[in-house]
Amino acid sequence: MDFEWNDSQPIYRQLRDRVVAMMLDGVLREGDPLPSVRTVAAEYRVNPLTVLKAYQQLVDEELVETRRGRGMYINAGARTLLLRGERQKFLDEEWPRICATIQRLGLKAEDLLDAASAKSAKLDSRKKER
Template sequence: MQTWDHKLPIYQQLADQLAAQLLDGDPAEGQPLPSVRALASRYMINPLTVSRALQALGDEGLVETRRGLGIYVRPGARERLRSVERERFLNDEWPQLRARLRRLGITAEQLKWGDN
């Protein structure tokens, strides 16, 4: 069951979660997203909240509505999203993470970058 954080609106959290799935290639560019009704049922939230999340993704140019067909991932969405997320990570998250690593005395050699 999905747990929502009270710090952000649910629609934004859902949009962020759907964007993360898009970044992972699910669904692929040119493919449809699940319907509003299916997403509302899956996450047990109001369809209007789902619609607002999808609108946020549309406003970012990641998805498009095709009348009578549904909502589809736009070509280039994954790379556009990756670029925005990289920039956000490097400017916002990395400096904080780097400072925390320094405070904890963790060196680059101690970090494991592989899957093992």
């Protein structure tokens, strides 16, 4: 699996964010086990301690639980907790920049809605082609 590491953020944080994205996308669901530390370390060619640090961060955030001798599992309610946090993070950090760009470009709400509708229609047509 090819994955480009971003130099502006620690690898353990990028691994944590990748697991979070998988949870939000529904690839990993409540009760599912996380891939083993060794498997992830080998797949991404990183130190197992780096993977463990990423997983520990998920445990600290109460998104994942450790089951002694069995591994780590996604907690019930983890996706809901993540959505709440990620939505707030988006509104606090990304939305102000997006709003500033919208104002700078003189875009109107209907421009944005039209663009969103066109994008949605394009995605729908791709799904039908499969």
